[in-house]
Each structure stands twice: as structure tokens, then as C-alpha cells.
Amino acid sequence: MISQDTIQQILSRIDIIDIVGSFVKLKKRGSNYIGLCPFHNEKSPSFSVSPSKEIYKCFGCGKSGNGIGFIMEHEKYTYVEALRWLANRYNVEVEETETSPEYKAHMQVADSLHVINAFAQKYFADILMSNEEGQDIGLSYLKQRGFREEIIQKFQLGYCLERGNAFAKTAIANQYNPEYLQKSGLVVLRNDELMDNYRGRVIFPVHNNTGKIIGFGARIIKKNDKAPKYINTPENELYHKSKILYGTYFARQAIDKQDECLLVEGYTDVISLHQAGIENVVASGGTSLTQDQLRLVKKYTNNLTIIYDGDAAGVKAALRGLDMALEEGLNVKLVLIPDKEDPDSYVNKVGTTAFREFIAANKKDFILFQLEITLKDAAGDTTKKAAVVNQVAESISKINKAEDFTKQQDYIRQCSEILKIEEHGFTTLVNKFIRERVSKQETKHQGPAQNSGPAPDGDFPFFPEPMYDENGFEIQGPPQEFQQQDDTINLILKDELQERSVVRALLEFGLKEWEGKKRVADYFFEEMIDDDLFDNKQLLHIIQTYKAWYDAGLEPTSKNFLYHEDQSISSIVVSIMDFPYELSPKWKEEYDMPVASREDVYVQEVISTLNYLKLRKIKRLIEQNQKDLEQPHTSDEQMMLLQTHMHLKQLEKDILKKVGTVILK
Structure with missing residues (x-):
């Protein structure tokens, strides 16, 4: 783990204009900066960055965040990866907290493999472009496949000489550890001698989502019936095949922008499509999709389009593992390439525009495609149809x-029609499978002694089985209790907006002067009624954290929360500090008059937000008193309750008069 001291050093140097400006061309407008949003396609700039609040906001797609959040969103990094990126940018030495000896050993091996892989990539790339054998065999093969030099360099392709130990000798001469060289899969030990593992093969480096090389794929060029067509890096501290999709590093931004991931089988499919300008594409490497790979796709988009060969093997491959995609909540479409082509050959044959048009026109929904294929196989057989x-x-x-x-x-409606079966019966069957899965999950997570409670994984919604009136017609429309929830939801939303205003006032103005030697925070905590007034406990937690820091002698600002290590706190503070409106600098020029900013009127804002809390407390006391009045009481008790009601209503009037608000019911 990165130490807190390192994190604080990084945060002290963060400049959101510098960070965002590394990826977006920004232009100053008023106190903020604007540019074209990097997260969606737009022609007019709707992406705004506030250096004073240290947040960005796109008014087109709605994405917002702080400097670290921008790196996480744009580069698809984890929080720790984003911190390391920033540490590298601002020359902050990363200090790790105490870790176990096993973890330290693991990280040491991983770091060593990263260094070896980087060295190997440069070596193989140099051989491909500068060595005679590399040019005559490796480079000529790639050019014959239609790859231009710029795409070869983009994907950092290389070539391994046919000589038995050319790379191994070079690596040892550069003092790389023989044990780690073997672990990387680049060399193998034969007859007590280190030999190159990828002899006479084109090398495809595999990158992680930060661009570091974690392994290699190596394709044989000359025909050899005894040798496998592809060799991949063995499983090690860096390379886990089930968690990797080739090309993710190069595709991540295009996938995010287009909100769709195209999945193909091979390395060359990815490279050819990139060369054609279709960049939102990754490859599975010809294996069945795993849950980790599907979750990797879901980091970028919910829309997955699988493009496979149109032969029987391609159809079979396309259907493997897709039930897991549905469990992950992905919208899965399938496209089968015609005429015994693969994506690589087909895009070269028809061109970019025709390829895009073909994909758009031939996407098939996974469930319906599966149904279509399996029904063909059933071919009127009743037993097979039941299985379908x-x-x-x-x-x-x-x-x-x-x-x-x-x-x-x-899906239930469409499949019932295609299968020509009753929708009610099909709904019951689907619910049966849901119940079976819920039961398995409960048994797995709770043990045989506990057989009740919610399922731990997923929401498991059951489909309402159709209800019919006395004439046999299906009853439509939601139950009445759902319709009655609308007013309650609106009140909750309104109250939360007020709670957010209270928190925002504290974060922005807490350290400003109040009367005497007091600060706003002192007045704030004196006037705060009680914690129960906050329905949103996350907002209450921010106030409590602020108070704990303030009481400890610290001077917390919005930045402490904006870059809080708890991402849920950081996210809610970003939304609280949002800047939907900005005073135009032309106002003073056009009307030649002073305009008060929020900074100028912070006293009124603090008083107003705290008065809201007081009103909320009074309103709840009035409601409770009203309930008490409805109960049987003695005449004296009844009189006391009436007097209490009148007193509370007068308090409510007095506060509303202070803030200039018209009283409501």
C-alpha cells in the first residue's frame, strides 16, 4: 500500500488544469476552463474545469470528478494506479507501508518481470526492424498481411531470431536473472543451457491497462506441423490469461467513447481493425470468455458485440460463456463474418465503411440467436425442443x-412467441431456474444451517406471473402501492438537496471568520441540532469527520474530502461542489454594477442552511405532537399539547420570517 505521507505529497502538488490539460485542449473562460469532452463525441465544448474547486464537469454527458478521478476515468486506472501515475508526473517518490514478506517477495518478482518484458520488447522490435533475418522473415510476413509500419510500431510488434539462444545470450549479458527469464517464458532450460522459447516467431506484446508489458504471444511463420501455431506466456506474477483481453490498453478510450466493445478472437484481428480506424476492439485469444474478462469489458461499457467466423466452430465459440455475460448485466450481440472470412481478412476485403455497415446491420441478440441456432438443431424433435x-x-x-x-x-414475451408456447408457463419455468440459483447461493454462502435471508449475489428479480380478471383478461398496470410512492420520493429528494447545501456550506466556508474569534465551523457546530436530522448518513459522516478533524486542531477544507481515500466520500463531495452556473465576466462590462458572489454572502448562506435544519427539527416535532393529539388524553394533557403545537408553529413562523420564506402547510 502507498503510505499516507506519499499520498499527501501527491495531493499537495495536484494541479487539475495540468492533469486534464495533458489530455484535453483547454481554453480559459471566466474563472474556469472549457474544452471538448474526452468522454463522448461533441463538436461544441461542454466540458468545464474549475481550478478553484479542483473539479471537472461535462454538461453534455454528465461525468464529473477531481484530478485523481479524471485519471481513473480517462485511463481506466484503479485508485492506486492513478496515484502512481501522478507520483511519476510530479516526481514524488512512492513510499510503501509495511507489508508481509510474502507480498514483498511477490512484488519484487512482478517488478523484475516488468523490467525483463520491457527489455525483451525493445530487443524483439529492434530485431524486426533492423536485423536482416528480422526484415526478410518477420517484417515481410507482417507487410504481406497488410500491416503498415506505423501500426507495427503502435502495437510494438517484434521478431525472435531462429538461432537457438540469441535472445538468451543478450539477456544474460545484460545481467538479467536466469530464474526470472525462465519465469517470464522468454527462455527455457534445455540440457543445462538457456534457449529462446519463441524462435522464428513474430512477437505480439500483451499490455496491461497502464501500458506495461505483462507477457507475449508468439506466432510461428514457417510451416511446422509439430509446433503449435501460437505460444503464450505461462502463468506468472504478471500474466493471468483468464484476466486478459488483448488490445485493451489501445482500445479503452474508444470503447468508453463509443459505449461499445467489439470482441474478436485473434491478435491480428485487433491490429487489422485498428489499422482500419476501428479502435474499440479487443481479443479473447480464442479461449472461452471468463468472468474476469467480462468484468474487464464492463469497466468500459455495458454493450458487448462479439464478432466471430461464420463457420460451425465460430458459432460454437461465440456461444461459449455468454450466460456469464448476462449475469454481469452486459447487453450481448453477435455478428458472424460470412464467406469463411475472419475479421482481419474481411475488413481488408471490404474496407472500413462497409465493415462498419455490416456489423451495424447484422448484430443479433444473444438470447434470440441462441434460440434460432438450437431450434434449427431440434428440427421438429419434441424431446430436443423441450431441451431448447x-x-x-x-x-x-x-x-x-x-x-x-x-x-x-x-425476452420472455419474444421467446414464448418464437417457441409457440404459453407465456405464463414460460414465466413459471424462468422463475423455477431463478429459485434454484437463489437456493444454491444461499446454501453456498450461509451453510445448511441457515436457509433464510436475501441471496448474497445479484438482485434476483422474479417476474410477476400474469394475473387475470373474472373474464380471463390479463390485469395490466403496476400495483397501487408503487404509484403512492411518488410523493414520498419527491420529498426525500428535496430534503437531500437541503442536506447537501448544509454540507457544502461547511466545506466551503468552515474556516472563514465569524463573530469575534470564532470561525464558521465553531458557529456551525454550536447551532447543529442533532445527528438524527440527516437522513443521508453518508452526508452526516462527512460532517462528523470534519468535526473530528477540526476538534483535533486540523483545518479541513473541501480538498481533504475531494481527494479522500474513500472513493464514496470523494464522489459525493464532487457532486456537492458541482458548478452548474458561473457568473459571466461580461456582466460587469455590460451593466457596470457590482455583483455579489457566494464568497461575499457566505454569512447569509450559513445562517440559511442551518435555519433549514432548525425548521426540519420543528416540523418533525409538530408531526409528533399532532400524532399525540390524536390519542385519548385528559383535558389538562390535551391543553398542554395544544399549547405545544402553538409554540412550535410560532417558532416555525419566526424562522421562516428570518429567511424570507412563505410558510407552507
């Missing part, structure tokens, strides 16, 4: 996110 019904119902049951409820119902 069960298979499709089970696939639909894997869609376990509550937000996908409408999609699930739509």
Missing part, C-alpha cells in the same frame, strides 16, 4: 440485475 425451452429459460434466468427487469420480460 429449458436452455433458453435458464439463460434468461441468469439476467439477475433488478434494473434489467424490463429486458427480461421482453
Whole structure:
């Protein structure tokens, strides 16, 4: 883990204009900067950066955050990866906290493998471009495949000489550890001698999401029936094949921008499509999709389009593992390339525009495609058709996110029509598979002694089985209790906006002067009624954290929370500090009059937000008193409750008069 001292050094040097300006061309406008949003396509700038608040906001797509959040969003880094990126940019030496000996050993090996892989990539690339054998065999093969030099350099392709130990000798001469060289898969030990593992092969480096090389794929060029076509790096501290999609580093921004990931099988498919200008593409390496790979896709988009060969093997490959994609909440489409072509050959044959048009026109929904293929195989066989019904119902049951409820119902309706079966019966079958999975999850996570409580993984929405009136017609429309929730939800949203205003006033003005030697924070905590007034406990936690720091003699500002290590706190503070409006600098020029800023009227804002809390407390006391009045009491008790009611109403009037608000019910 990165030490707190290192994190504080990084935070003290962060300049959001410098960070965002590394990726976006910014132009000053008023107190802020604007530019074209890097997260969606736009022609007019709607992306704004506030150096004073240290946040960015796009008014087009709605994305916002701080400097670290920008790096995480733009580069798809984790929090720690973003900190390391910033440490490197601002020349901050990263200090690690105490870790276990096992973790230290693991990190030492991982760091060594990174260094070896970087050395190997440069060596193989140099051989490809500068060595006679590399040019005659490796480079000529790549150019014959249609790859231009700029794309070869972009993907850092290389070539390993056919001589048995050319790379091994060079690596040893450069004092690289023989044990780590073997662990990397670049060399193997034969007859007590280190030999090159990728002899006579084109080298495809595999990058992680920060651009570091974690392994290699190596394709044989000359025909050799005994040798495998591809060799990949063995599993080690860096390389885990089940967690990797080739090309992610180069595709991540295009996937994010286009909100779609194209998935192909091979390295050359990815490279050819990139060369054609289609950059939102990654490769699975021809293996079945794993849950880790699908979660990697979900980091960038919910829309996955799989492009495979149109032969029987391609169809089979396309269907493998896709139930897991549904469980992850991905919208999965399939495209099969015609005429025994693959994506690489097809894009070279028809060109970029025609390829894009073909993909757009031939996307098929996974569930419906699966149904179409399996029904063809069933070919009128009743037993096989029953198996198809069960298979499709089970696939639909894997869609376990509550937000996908409408999609699930739509699948049930469409599949029932295609299968020519009753929708009610099909719904019951889908629910049966859902219940079975819930039961398995409960058994797995709770043990046989505990057989109740919510399932630990997913929302598992059950489909409402159709209800019919006395005439046999299906009853439509949501239950009445759902319709009655609207007013309550609106009140909750309104109260939360007020709570956010209270927190914002504290974060922005807490250290400003108040009366005498007091600060706003002193007045704030004197006037705060009680913690129960905050329905949003996350907002209350921010206030409590602020108070703890302030009482300890620290001087917390919004920046302490904006860059808080707890990302949930950071995110909510970013949204609180949002800047939807900015005073135009032309106001003074046009109207030649002073305009008060929030900084000028912070006293009124603090008083106003705290008065809201007081009103909220009074309102709740009035409601409680009203409930008490409805109960049977003695005449004296009744009189006391009435007097209490009148007193509370007068307090409410007095506060509303102070803030200039018209009283409501």
C-alpha cells in the first residue's frame, strides 16, 4: 500500500488544469476552463474545469470528478494506479507501508518481470526492424498481411531470431536473472543451457491497462506441423490469461467513447481493425470468455458485440460463456463474418465503411440467436425442443440485475412467441431456474444451517406471473402501492438537496471568520441540532469527520474530502461542489454594477442552511405532537399539547420570517 505521507505529497502538488490539460485542449473562460469532452463525441465544448474547486464537469454527458478521478476515468486506472501515475508526473517518490514478506517477495518478482518484458520488447522490435533475418522473415510476413509500419510500431510488434539462444545470450549479458527469464517464458532450460522459447516467431506484446508489458504471444511463420501455431506466456506474477483481453490498453478510450466493445478472437484481428480506424476492439485469444474478462469489458461499457467466423466452430465459440455475460448485466450481440472470412481478412476485403455497415446491420441478440441456432438443431424433435425451452429459460434466468427487469420480460414475451408456447408457463419455468440459483447461493454462502435471508449475489428479480380478471383478461398496470410512492420520493429528494447545501456550506466556508474569534465551523457546530436530522448518513459522516478533524486542531477544507481515500466520500463531495452556473465576466462590462458572489454572502448562506435544519427539527416535532393529539388524553394533557403545537408553529413562523420564506402547510 502507498503510505499516507506519499499520498499527501501527491495531493499537495495536484494541479487539475495540468492533469486534464495533458489530455484535453483547454481554453480559459471566466474563472474556469472549457474544452471538448474526452468522454463522448461533441463538436461544441461542454466540458468545464474549475481550478478553484479542483473539479471537472461535462454538461453534455454528465461525468464529473477531481484530478485523481479524471485519471481513473480517462485511463481506466484503479485508485492506486492513478496515484502512481501522478507520483511519476510530479516526481514524488512512492513510499510503501509495511507489508508481509510474502507480498514483498511477490512484488519484487512482478517488478523484475516488468523490467525483463520491457527489455525483451525493445530487443524483439529492434530485431524486426533492423536485423536482416528480422526484415526478410518477420517484417515481410507482417507487410504481406497488410500491416503498415506505423501500426507495427503502435502495437510494438517484434521478431525472435531462429538461432537457438540469441535472445538468451543478450539477456544474460545484460545481467538479467536466469530464474526470472525462465519465469517470464522468454527462455527455457534445455540440457543445462538457456534457449529462446519463441524462435522464428513474430512477437505480439500483451499490455496491461497502464501500458506495461505483462507477457507475449508468439506466432510461428514457417510451416511446422509439430509446433503449435501460437505460444503464450505461462502463468506468472504478471500474466493471468483468464484476466486478459488483448488490445485493451489501445482500445479503452474508444470503447468508453463509443459505449461499445467489439470482441474478436485473434491478435491480428485487433491490429487489422485498428489499422482500419476501428479502435474499440479487443481479443479473447480464442479461449472461452471468463468472468474476469467480462468484468474487464464492463469497466468500459455495458454493450458487448462479439464478432466471430461464420463457420460451425465460430458459432460454437461465440456461444461459449455468454450466460456469464448476462449475469454481469452486459447487453450481448453477435455478428458472424460470412464467406469463411475472419475479421482481419474481411475488413481488408471490404474496407472500413462497409465493415462498419455490416456489423451495424447484422448484430443479433444473444438470447434470440441462441434460440434460432438450437431450434434449427431440434428440427421438429419434441424431446430436443423441450431441451431448447429449458436452455433458453435458464439463460434468461441468469439476467439477475433488478434494473434489467424490463429486458427480461421482453425476452420472455419474444421467446414464448418464437417457441409457440404459453407465456405464463414460460414465466413459471424462468422463475423455477431463478429459485434454484437463489437456493444454491444461499446454501453456498450461509451453510445448511441457515436457509433464510436475501441471496448474497445479484438482485434476483422474479417476474410477476400474469394475473387475470373474472373474464380471463390479463390485469395490466403496476400495483397501487408503487404509484403512492411518488410523493414520498419527491420529498426525500428535496430534503437531500437541503442536506447537501448544509454540507457544502461547511466545506466551503468552515474556516472563514465569524463573530469575534470564532470561525464558521465553531458557529456551525454550536447551532447543529442533532445527528438524527440527516437522513443521508453518508452526508452526516462527512460532517462528523470534519468535526473530528477540526476538534483535533486540523483545518479541513473541501480538498481533504475531494481527494479522500474513500472513493464514496470523494464522489459525493464532487457532486456537492458541482458548478452548474458561473457568473459571466461580461456582466460587469455590460451593466457596470457590482455583483455579489457566494464568497461575499457566505454569512447569509450559513445562517440559511442551518435555519433549514432548525425548521426540519420543528416540523418533525409538530408531526409528533399532532400524532399525540390524536390519542385519548385528559383535558389538562390535551391543553398542554395544544399549547405545544402553538409554540412550535410560532417558532416555525419566526424562522421562516428570518429567511424570507412563505410558510407552507
